[in-house]
Amino acid sequence: MPLLEAKHVTIRFGGLTAVSDFNLALEQHELVGLIGPNGAGKTTIFNMLTGVYKPSEGEIFVNGHPTANCKPYDITALGVARTFQNIRLFKELTVLDNVKIGGHIHYKYSGTSAVLHTNRFHQAEAVAEREALALLRIFDLERRAGDYAKNLPYGDQRRLEIARALAARPKVLLLDEPAAGLNDRETLDLMQTIHDIRDKFDITILLIEHNMELVMGICERIVVLNFGKTIAQGTPLEVRSNPVVIEAYLGEPAESIEA
Amino acid sequence: MRRLPWYLRDVIYLVLYAALLIGVTYGLEAIRMAYASRIIVLMGINITLAVSLNIISGHAGQFSLGHAGFMAVGAYFSAFLTFYYFAPYVEKLGAGTRSWAMQNVLLVVAVLAGGALAAFAGYIVGLPSLRLRGDYLAIVTLGFGEIIRVLILNIDKIGAARGFSGIPNWSNFFWVYFFCGITILISWRLVQSSVGRAFLAVREDQIAAEAMGVNTTSYKVKAFMVGSFLAGVAGGLYAHYMMYLNPTMFMFVKSFDVVVMVVLGGLGSISGSVIAAIILTYLPEGLRASKHVIPPVAQWLSVHLPDNLQWAARGVNLFAERDPRMVIYSILLIVLMLTRPQGLLGRRELWQVWKRKRNDDKTV
Numbered sequence: 001m002p003l004l005e006a007k008h009v010t011i012r013f014g015g016l017t018a019v020s021d022f023n024l025a026l027e028q029h030e031l032v033g034l035i036g037p038n039g040a041g042k043t044t045i046f047n048m049l050t051g052v053y054k055p056s057e058g059e060i061f062v063n064g065h066p067t068a069n070c071k072p073y074d075i076t077a078l079g080v081a082r083t084f085q086n087i088r089l090f091k092e093l094t095v096l097d098n099v100k101i102g103g104h105i106h107y108k109y110s111g112t113s114a115v116l117h118t119n120r121f122h123q124a125e126a127v128a129e130r131e132a133l134a135l136l137r138i139f140d141l142e143r144r145a146g147d148y149a150k151n152l153p154y155g156d157q158r159r160l161e162i163a164r165a166l167a168a169r170p171k172v173l174l175l176d177e178p179a180a181g182l183n184d185r186e187t188l189d190l191m192q193t194i195h196d197i198r199d200k201f202d203i204t205i206l207l208i209e210h211n212m213e214l215v216m217g218i219c220e221r222i223v224v225l226n227f228g229k230t231i232a233q234g235t236p237l238e239v240r241s242n243p244v245v246i247e248a249y250l251g252e253p254a255e256s257i258e259a
Numbered sequence: 260m261r262r263l264p265w266y267l268r269d270v271i272y273l274v275l276y277a278a279l280l281i282g283v284t285y286g287l288e289a290i291r292m293a294y295a296s297r298i299i300v301l302m303g304i305n306i307t308l309a310v311s312l313n314i315i316s317g318h319a320g321q322f323s324l325g326h327a328g329f330m331a332v333g334a335y336f337s338a339f340l341t342f343y344y345f346a347p348y349v350e351k352l353g354a355g356t357r358s359w360a361m362q363n364v365l366l367v368v369a370v371l372a373g374g375a376l377a378a379f380a381g382y383i384v385g386l387p388s389l390r391l392r393g394d395y396l397a398i399v400t401l402g403f404g405e406i407i408r409v410l411i412l413n414i415d416k417i418g419a420a421r422g423f424s425g426i427p428n429w430s431n432f433f434w435v436y437f438f439c440g441i442t443i444l445i446s447w448r449l450v451q452s453s454v455g456r457a458f459l460a461v462r463e464d465q466i467a468a469e470a471m472g473v474n475t476t477s478y479k480v481k482a483f484m485v486g487s488f489l490a491g492v493a494g495g496l497y498a499h500y501m502m503y504l505n506p507t508m509f510m511f512v513k514s515f516d517v518v519v520m521v522v523l524g525g526l527g528s529i530s531g532s533v534i535a536a537i538i539l540t541y542l543p544e545g546l547r548a549s550k551h552v553i554p555p556v557a558q559w560l561s562v563h564l565p566d567n568l569q570w571a572a573r574g575v576n577l578f579a580e581r582d583p584r585m586v587i588y589s590i591l592l593i594v595l596m597l598t599r600p601q602g603l604l605g606r607r608e609l610w611q612v613w614k615r616k617r618n619d620d621k622t623v
Contacts, residue, residue: 073471073472073475
């Protein structure tokens, strides 16, 4: 059974069909890339997979569980975590608290425990602290744990978002343009990190990216979208040489210019 | 203290705090300064109100203009209970230690019941907040506060427009500050916990909070319920201190007063709310002195200013003839908000402000 499965998913906003008949099945431990020109519908698909939008048609399953009636926080509890294209950190909170909120579903206890400082509170907080610091160490953010998230440099904010998503202990991690705005060296580091966390946490990763070097470098399978339709999928090598993909990215073949 | 089980440790703190309060209560009675102790008690009630609104507006980020409504629910319901049920019962017991103890126990019961009904009202108001944000929610809560007031205005049993008089004088410095301390403790411990982190996440970014597994709906309602419960408790204590309630006490202006305290102290800062509540309760009283200060100033000006500036002296004199304190109060508020738009303490606590300053110096 696939961990995350989309079957014939279509979404319309008024008269615009943003995504039509999208199919995807993510297996355990896969690293899949979702690419396509601007406006192809990649982020819309992410928003449907995480329950922010409801598909007009089709169904999405997480671990075999249908998600039609799930709120985004239910889907997180089922094991799907995400990052955002335009970083959405909790800016006025510390780096450590950001990660702790990421693990919210695992460290929950009642308000009464919180007010009375019961043993349950102390145990849960100790676990939260330990796990959050361990995650920060992996992303080399430990020494900034007490700083406000808004004060981190841009590259660190991107990595903090991934750390925060991992705190939810997901089975599937969705990364929306993790390398956007990073320089070449940072992108290389990030590629390595994504690869490492996939093995370390044994998770499945689906990522949207414009940086072809990154996508071709680490993804085992790539899905290409254009105008809401899946135009190709396969290994990086297959996709790279597919004429339909080249056309989508570079436009019509040369003769149209001569005409 | 760390080794002790949680219930023992908290009980010890509570007993120590109560002992301190009892000492101060008798101290205040001994010095016989009715005016000063009245202001101090009202300060405690305002601190409770400000800290409880800070949970809703500062931590969970839901802008509410209905706090006077919650306070009214708690005040009227607890007064209703004591006036019709508890006070006759205590009277029957006659004077003595037993009736004194019963009176205090029943006060706590009435006040908590008032808080519980206010929490229910908070639940009702919390529901639309699932759909509304910012200014829209503010208008709904404002309307809610007025509905409560108009309802009370039409219930004859609790005095309607005449006001509710004859409430027993059971509340005092001790109980006001006891619940004030508990309010601050609840608020502080919540914000340090997973519940408080969820509140802050909702305030910072709802979409991200939901993606992190935070049920924003439920936490918004929780924030409203906790905040309105504590406001209801403050209302109950207020009723039993003033011995008289009138619907005009709970006009929307009262809600604004509390909002001003929270915003002035810094949204999200508990110590900021406390400090602002103290300052804003004292200020209108402290400014009464302006009546004595301004006429001599006008006098001095009229003697020393040259003829072409005499209009200024006349202006100051005119100002002094009316009651100038609310004008000064308003000007002070404007100046404070212009110089510190984020509030006195911003989003931090008092001690964090100092620490932060040190850190900033280091990085520069």
